[in-house]
Amino acid sequence: MAKPVSIEVWNPSGKYRVVSTKSMPGTRWINLLVQQDCRVEICTEKKTILSVEDIIALIGNKCDGVIGQLTEDWGETLFSALSKAGGKAFSNMAVGYNNVDVEAATKYGVAVGNTPGVLTETTAELAASLSLAASRRIVEADGFMRAGLYDGWLPHLLKAYGQFLKASGEQPVTWKRASSMDEVLQVADVISLHPILDKTTYHLINKERLSKMKKEAILINCSRGPVVDEEALVEHLKQNPMFRVGLDVFEDEPYMKPGLADMKNAIVVPHIASASKWTREGMVTLAALNVLDCQFRSSKKGRQFSGVTTMYSFGLCTLCIAYAHYSMYVYN
Secondary structure, three states, X not given: OOOOOOEXXXXXXXXXXXXXXXXXXXXXXXXXXXXXXXEEEEEOOOOOOOOHHHHHHHHOOOOOEEEEOOOOOEOHHHHHHHHHOOOOEXXXXXXXXXXXXXXXXXXXXXXXXXXXXXXXXXXXXXHHHHHHHHHOOHHHHHHHHHOOOOOOOOOOOOXXXXXXXXXXXXXXXXXXXXXXXXXXXXXXXXXEEOOOOOOOOOOOEOHHHHHHOOOOOEEEEOOOXXXXXXXXXXXXXXXXXXXXXXXXXXXXXXXXXXXXXXXXXXXXXXXXXXXXXXXXXXXXXXXXXXXXXXXXXHOOOOOOOOOOOOOOOOOOOOOEEEEEOOEEEEEO
């Protein structure tokens, strides 16, 4: 028998039981559920990542819907447990759904929702920030100052490399669609990755493709860690000190591959691309709306609800945005 987990309860007498596997920002999402007669149970366990057994205990014998996280393994076991408890909806508080077995969800008649759109600008901001921080060696400069090594201005001190910020007049930024990913890799100064993670994008950036990039290129990944072969990346960083990378996600998250943390030409941040108050509250609001949409559509008299529907969805594709001398290349 699964060990009970600690919870916080809102609207104890609600008709529908909705479980959240984590405490989440704001209260708007809670109010939306409560207004529709939902009893909301929020897991308050101190664990960063819940086990499958923990989530089964949360689901219990009766559960209409679950709001979960990208760190959880939503496969056969959990969808079976949710279906047995009468659940019809699972909403992933993320755009990506590589942690969700859609076939298993379909098998058990559970609809799956995600939360795209609302985090697009915030993620773009971080990708741009990492690009600039890598090109201007901001992290290295900060460490230099904190170590007490700065004893006066010098012309060559931490000189930014390449032509990344060299402007000639007021030329507008232009863009063109690349014919292939190889074209992007060969001509771009900055490459920012934004694909979903599936079988076709696993290790999309590997040893071979890293070798096609410019020696002083900047690679940014704010999508999913396994899109990049992290071991190959570490070796490439060692062999090409002018190559730089900014990573928000990691192949074995929350861990980094050996050697990555030691690389001065790598900037690493802890999966914070969507980490603004407005964005995170917007994501969880969409997640709650997903559950409500499924619940009320499935409970309408005379209407059968089965299979998987992704609400608030948009075209998720392999997207590589690259910059070369103020021209933007897009490949998807």
